[in-house]
Amino acid sequence: MYPVISKTTIAPGISRLEVEAPLIAKKRKPGNFVIVMPVEKGERIPLTIVESDPENGTITLIVQAIGKTTHIINKMEAGDHFIDVVGPLGEPTPIKNVGTVVCVGGGVGTAVIYPMAKALKEAGNRVIGIIGARNREMVILKNEMADCSDELHITTDDGSYGLKGFVTDALAQVIDENKTIQSVYTTGPLPMMKAVAEQTRKFELHTMASLNPIMMDGTGMCGACRVSVGGELKFTCVDGPEFDAHKVNFNELIQRNKTYFNQEKKSLDAYNEKCKTRGANV
């Protein structure tokens, strides 16, 4: 059992949880994720380890409620327990001092880009951060990203905060003003990462995308997370989650992520109905 030590709501439908997991906290590197199971007989889902505190034996997770399992997690409070937390999983982000790097996070993808940006800054890089959200309320980790960025650009779709537009609008401006960018890192919704990749391809700018396919075991056994990268089959959980964005077949991945859409919707509807009739986090 993995106790929740603290829980805070950081935006509508987005929570930050500190979870006791001492062995994972000790081994975790930026880019790693865990596979968590909040309730018995529940589903196992992947979540990035946003931060870890080896001394206190805790890891920090940031979760956006989109389907049944993430809704269950979002309703957890301090004192509740995860049934299982497996990790650290995935290849850590290769961190080198290359000069100037751009870290682009969209939506809850900001929780995934933040540990990468922080590590790249600590390695001595000049970090240009770009984070985007639907509106002011949904912007997360603004202060944390500001702390590890030499420059931070914030965009909102509706213009209620920062630049009105998408992260790609800010990226266009950043590329135009900085001729010495060595690498771009991106994570967020798949269409956003695809758009970032198309944009940087024109400039032959090395770009890494942290992918978020459906995962099951997280250990390379089931094949659920397979992606095509440069025409080769890769398993995101063990070969990734980061890949050369210019080689990823995003269209195929977007299609694959829709595979269980009807079942996922049914499952969430049934869960919401149960919550309504029986209350609490059933």
Ligand SMILES: Cc1cc2nc3c(=O)[nH]c(=O)nc-3n(C[C@H](O)[C@H](O)[C@H](O)COP(=O)(O)OP(=O)(O)OC[C@H]3O[C@@H](n4cnc5c(N)ncnc54)[C@H](O)[C@@H]3O)c2cc1C
């Ligand atoms: C390596 C990795 C790290 C991740 N880190 C985080 C994180 O730090 N915080 C966070 O909130 N989420 C993260 N995700 C995404 C998270 O795992 C999914 O949101 C979760 O599995 C959805 O489960 P669910 O049962 O709530 O929703 P489901 O019922 O499974 O899905 C609901 C809807 O979301 C879509 N969906 C399903 N899986 C994903 C996915 N992997 N990415 C995007 N959309 C999806 C479905 O198509 C469906 O429309 C990560 C994913 C991966 C692979």
Ligand code: FES
């Ligand atoms: S999640 Fe099963 S092989 Fe990656």
